Amino acid sequence: MSSLPATLESHLSGEITTHxxxxxxxxxxxIVYGFTDHDKTLRIEGVSCEPQTGLSASEATSALGLSVDTAEIEGALSSLAISDNDIERGAFDGAAVETFLVNWASPEQYALLRSSRIGAITRSGGRFVAELKSSSVDLDKISGRRVTRQCDAQLGDSRCGYKSRAQEGSVTRLISDREVVVAGLQPSDNNWFRNGTLTWANGSRNVVLAYQTHSEGIRLSLRDSPIPDIKIGDTFLLDAGCDKSFAQCKAKFANALNFCGFPHLPGNDAVYNFADGNFDGGPLVP
Incomplete structure (x- = not known):
């Protein structure tokens, strides 16, 4: 439950309020931004909150227990502070959002109502809607390792041990917001870059869904978010793709000794089957 300062609580109990x-x-x-639904700039916690930015919030409720509280804020993409490109490249993903109740006639009277983090963001018709989630969402995160057949390391990190051999390329043609033709790549085989991470010069990333040869180089099909602000001649780094399987780790990267999964883990069929197989301590899964 939020605690209100005595002066603000006294103001809210009056017949006329200016909140x-x-x-x-x-x-x-x-990077920090401030917004308010008032018509004048208010300074809260040392941050200037811009007026008339088109930002509004849905009804927010808080409940006892460990359930995740959610709310939404809606705003206009025409604001100079929040652009479509920023949202596209994930600049606001995971950002902390503090909601304050303020007496605009005396801005020193304010109270923090809730602190949340931005989850999913959707856009439509020049506006955006950001889902806010309470800190209880951290309880849903996985801590430690999970026992799975797939590898839980990232290609090239300290646990994986594979030395990245990212190749540099440049854009020669734009086909759509998810397809480009590039030059400069020399894949080892037809599946070398499939599921690979493409990192643009501005830091944004895309995952390669598929690629094929083209008269001007290689045609890349990207998944997830569209390509942000890419022009012909822009450069990037593209690393090999990894599907997290033991077979690919062994054959493609020759890195089986560092595989961070449990490829020989029996499935439910072996666990619940009759004990008539060859249980001599050898691997049940090749």
Missing amino acids: CFCWIIRRTDK
Whole structure:
């Protein structure tokens, strides 16, 4: 339950109130934004909250227990602070959002109502809607390792041990917002870059869904988000793709000794089957 300062609580108990809402968004890259539904700039927690930015919030409820509380904020992409490109490249993913109740006649009277993090963001008709989730969402995160047949390391990290051999390429043609023709790549085989991570010069990333030869180089089909602000001549780094399987780790990367999964883990069929197989301590899965 939020605790209100005595002066603000006294003001809210009066017959006439002058209150509004302010939101402070703190991105993971340390950039901070302030917004308010009031018509004048208000300074809260040392942050100037911009007026009339088209930002509004849905009804928010808090419940006892460990359930995840959710709410939504809606705003206009025409704001100079929040652009479509920023949302596209994930600049606001995981950002902290603090919601304040403020007496706009005396801005020093304010109270923090809730602190949330941005989850999914959807866009439509020049507007965006950001889902806010309470800190209880951290309880849904996986801590430690899971016992699975697939590898849980990232290709090229310290646990994987594979030395990245990313290749540099450049864009020669734009086909759509998810397909480009590039030059400079020399794949070892037809599946070398499938599921590979493509990192653009501005830091944004895409995953290669498929690729094929083209008269001007190689045609890449990308999945997930569209390509943000890419022009002909832009450069990138593309690493090999890994499907997390033991077979590919062994054949494609010759890195079976560092495989961070349990490829010989028996499935439910072996666990619940009759004990008439060859249980001599050898691997049940080749």
